[in-house]
Amino acid sequence: MKQNKNGVWTSWNENLTYNYESLYKITSEQELQEVVKKSKKIRVFGNKQSSADIASGAATLIDIRTYNKIISSNDTEHTITVQSGVILGDFLEAVEAKGWCIPCLPDINTITIGGALATGTHGTSGKLLSEYMTKCSIVLADGSIKIITDKDDLIDAIRVSLGVFGVFSEITFKCEPIYTLHVKEGPEDDSVWLPKINERLKKHDFLRILWLPHTDKGYVITGDKIDPNTEVIEDLGPKYLKHRRTASKILYKYSHVFPWITAIANKLLYRGFFSSTKEHKGSLYQATVTKSRGSTLELAEWTIGLDVFPTVFEELKTEINKWSNKSFIHIPMDVRFVYKDKSWLSYAYEKDTVTMGCVSRNAATADTYEAFKSIEKIFLKHGGKPHWAKRFTAKDAELSKVYTKWEDFKLLRRELDPTNKFLNPYLTEIFNEKTSN
DSSP states (O other): OEEEEEEEEEOTTSOOEEEEEEEEEOOSHHHHHHHHHHOSSEEEESSOOOSSSOSOOSSEEEEGGGOOOEEEEETTTTEEEEETTOBHHHHHHHHHHTTEEOSSOOSBSOSBHHHHHHTTOOOSSBOOGGGGEEEEEEEOTTSOEEEEETTSTTHHHHSSOTTOSOEEEEEEEEOEEOOEEEEEEEEEEHHHHGGGHHHHHHHOSEEEEEEETTTTEEEEEEEEEEOTTOOOOOBOOOGGGGGHHHHHHHHTTTTTTSTTHHHHHHHHHIIIIISSOEEEEEEHHHHHOBSOOOSOOEEEEEEEETTTHHHHHHHHHHHHTOTTSOOOOOSOEEEEEEOOBOOTTOTTBTSOEEEEEEEESOGGGGGGOHHHHHHHHHHHHTTOEEOTTSOOOOOHHHHHHHOTTHHHHHHHHHHHOTTOTTOOHHHHHHTTOSOOO
16 A cells, blocks of 8 residues: 655646645555544545536545456456456446456446446446446445445435445446447538437437537437348548647637637537538447547536426527526536436436537636536526536525425435535535534
8 A cells, every 4th residue: 555645636627726644555455444444524526527526625635546446257247356447448448358258338437436426427328327226335435445336225315426425445336248339420410400309209219419509410320239240331530630639629719718719619610520421330339439638628527407408408499599698618518418316416327318418618717607507507407416526506495396305315415424524525515514523
């Protein structure tokens, strides 16, 4: 176990900094227990890719990335057990090497497994990643180990926990046989793709829409399971498409000063990078997961019931297209679909949902990005929920109205962590804890 003392923790985009007294890198469950037990205040972080202020702000920190072993697999049960600090990409490569898959994947592979579970990370056309967890062990505030399986009622609280019950240690996932997707991509008018959502969810195994604000266009991505030997003529579009992020950075350089520039930039980006079609095949991981992402953006994401999404979309579109406000939104807004589950703090608790991401490509000026405020106001109005790892300002008063099990979650948190060991200032405010012992 390695320990650093009295340093400064800096977030992914360097917009959050905290002093800490001790930072540990652990490699075993025993070390994890030891550090948690002796600490008064503790938080855990991985690759720092959360836009929310949940990873630090405590005297003691654990960099969980050194706790990263693939522990075991069960060929009969199609299960794999890992330590919570393993990076998602390494985990998925191990799963595919077994000829298996996780049926719904996040769109980025550089996050840690523990962080992804705790914050409700998801993909599209499936359930949260945490729904594929069948067993886990967590280190409680007193350093003891609690083992929870999918047969325990407690699993519904643990699946999305924000790390406030304890620290994930070992996690077991249920996998499925690997499959191949035939992926097709291309632009469509808003008037075309929006009414087709339900039809496409029934027809396709994978559906994702990159909405292009201020253009009246969406970029639709569908995937269908095929025999892996099926021939697909690959078309990845013009080679210059790989420069989209660079072009975006240039075009949005001064959009924080003159927000209306965004509308013009989006039209140019659509013509240059979203007007062509693509076609390819691969496993879910190969075909749909981003393998890298530069620290050049800040994110908010909100979810809403599938049944009311068209109404919310039209209201949002009307609002951001008003030239009287500053809510011009960078390309793209990522529209994905999560099916209902029973997890207390899941965005899809007992309801099929649509998630809609909002990106600011000027990370340094994200605090004044008006679009984050507008999308939050509209989604909250309709009962929407924020992504736990992304930007939002809602607190206990608002969250208690949209999460059915909010008060139950708070009671359980106090029971498992009576001294608020796992709360930082941000989470203390989220849960409206009057004192932080």
